[in-house]
Amino acid sequence: MSLVASPLTLRSGITLQNRIVKAAMEEQLAGAGQQPDERIERLYRRWGAGGAGLVITGHVMVDRRALAQPGDIVLDEVSELEPFRRWASAAGTAPVWMQINHPGRVVLRDTGALALAPSATRVNAGALSSLYPVPKPMTVADIHEVIERFATTAFLAQEAGFAGVEIHAAHGYLLSQFLSPLVNSRDDEWGGSLENRARLLLRIVDAVRGRVRSGFGVAVKLNSADFQRGGFDIDDAGRVIEWLGDRVDLVELSGGSVEALATSGHTADDRTLEREAYFLDLAGRLVDRATVPLMLTGGIRRSGIAERVLDRGFALVGVATALAQDPELPHRWLAGDDTAVLPPRSMIGSKTVRAAAVQAAVTGRLHAIGCGKDSSTRPPTLALVIDRRRRSRHLARYRRDNAGTTAAG
Numbered sequence: 001m002s003l004v005a006s007p008l009t010l011r012s013g014i015t016l017q018n019r020i021v022k023a024a025m026e027e028q029l030a031g032a033g034q035q036p037d038e039r040i041e042r043l044y045r046r047w048g049a050g051g052a053g054l055v056i057t058g059h060v061m062v063d064r065r066a067l068a069q070p071g072d073i074v075l076d077e078v079s080e081l082e083p084f085r086r087w088a089s090a091a092g093t094a095p096v097w098m099q100i101n102h103p104g105r106v107v108l109r110d111t112g113a114l115a116l117a118p119s120a121t122r123v124n125a126g127a128l129s130s131l132y133p134v135p136k137p138m139t140v141a142d143i144h145e146v147i148e149r150f151a152t153t154a155f156l157a158q159e160a161g162f163a164g165v166e167i168h169a170a171h172g173y174l175l176s177q178f179l180s181p182l183v184n185s186r187d188d189e190w191g192g193s194l195e196n197r198a199r200l201l202l203r204i205v206d207a208v209r210g211r212v213r214s215g216f217g218v219a220v221k222l223n224s225a226d227f228q229r230g231g232f233d234i235d236d237a238g239r240v241i242e243w244l245g246d247r248v249d250l251v252e253l254s255g256g257s258v259e260a261l262a263t264s265g266h267t268a269d270d271r272t273l274e275r276e277a278y279f280l281d282l283a284g285r286l287v288d289r290a291t292v293p294l295m296l297t298g299g300i301r302r303s304g305i306a307e308r309v310l311d312r313g314f315a316l317v318g319v320a321t322a323l324a325q326d327p328e329l330p331h332r333w334l335a336g337d338d339t340a341v342l343p344p345r346s347m348i349g350s351k352t353v354r355a356a357a358v359q360a361a362v363t364g365r366l367h368a369i370g371c372g373k374d375s376s377t378r379p380p381t382l383a384l385v386i387d388r389r390r391r392s393r394h395l396a397r398y399r400r401d402n403a404g405t406t407a408a409g
């Protein structure tokens with residue numbers, strides 16, 4: 001049997017039928033009230049039928065005052081559970097885990113969202129930095145509130161029928177901001193040493209574990225490195241994985257952030273896109289020491305590479321872009337097909353705009369499937385224009401719905 005086809009039983013007792021995981025992709029498909037609707041169900045029906053051993057949702061926000069994008073879905077104490085129940089069951093027998101996230105300071109100014117961070121350090125996105133607000137340094141009360149929000153969202157995900165959650169601590173969002181010595185300059189027990197910087201993540205993991213039943217899956221997505229001088233690095237990642245070891249079912253490894261796009265987990269630039277399994281050399285250094293199953297995500301788009309990653313000792317492979325382009329890919333890989341699915345490409349000069357355009361092409365593909373129009377992936381430049389228009393519509397609705405509760409209102 002090929003490695004990808006072998007089952008895996010996780011600490012929580014959940015058995016995955018194979019090693020292919022549909023990695024998180026922010027769908028930006030929220031309907032009214034930031035709730036999921038029939039478009040999400042249609043999309044997850046396709047992935048459920050596609051044969052992945054585990055399906056992880058795009059990030060779902062734990063606080064409706066703080067969204068990464070105005071089309072993001074929120075699950076909090078005022079959400080109706082019924083739409084989430086339909087989402088959880090749409091994938092049929094494939095286990096679906098909800099990725100839960102808080103963007104921290106990575107909120108665009110125009111959403112009027114609440115920008116929280118460990119310290120008052122604004123995102124450095126070069127010429128685009130002014131799009132981000134200077135965040136409010138979190139008080140200890142804010143920190144406890146965030147812990148409680150993650151635990152509440154995880155509990156509600158369980159109530160809605162999801163089989164687990166993945167806590168997003170990668171890509172420069174709030175938990176990754178706490179881990180980073182460049183963003184976190186606190187001098188209390190939540191900053192300074194790595195032990196202190198990792199405290200928020202570990203408290204959240206424990207709070208989530210304390211709120212869900214024992215057979216419920218809990219994963220963490222972590223950067224193998226932030227790829228910034230003086231930032232969270234591979235040795236830090238090794239120690240955090242050690243601390244997570246007996247607390248979680250699996251740790252997914254990615255890398256980068258909005259400030260270090262070239263290696264960002266978000267589909268980045270041509271050079272990164274050319275490379276397959278681009279974190280393998282670096283993250284491979286963590287595999288021998290880890291006592292928890294590790295999943296590697298980034299640039300995996302044919303079964304031969306997936307086999308190589310598993311052969312290196314990773315327990316699971318995470319696939320995002322290729323599964324947007326071809327939701328049935330796992331079945332083909334399990335049948336021995338090694339055809340590569342090539343990512344969308346763009347010739348736009350600016351690296352940042354090019355990355356946004358490629359990402360928009362992938363998001364557009366999710367929207368097409370969700371709307372029942374299984375058209376091929378659009379050229380990135382066109383996709384970006386359509387994406388901006390859609391974002392404006394989401395933004396107008398979000399601001400209307402939240403007038404009075406966000407800074408925009």
Ligand SMILES: Cc1cc2nc3c(=O)[nH]c(=O)nc-3n(C[C@H](O)[C@H](O)[C@H](O)COP(=O)(O)O)c2cc1C
Nearest residue numbers: 023024025026058059265298299319320321362363
């Ligand atoms: C459209 C899009 C949306 C994404 N949204 C998320 C997300 O919500 N959470 C997350 O952890 N990663 C997100 N990612 C990153 C992917 O999970 C993955 O780490 C990255 O795309 C590299 O894997 P790939 O080469 O298989 O696409 C997103 C990527 C894309 C292309």
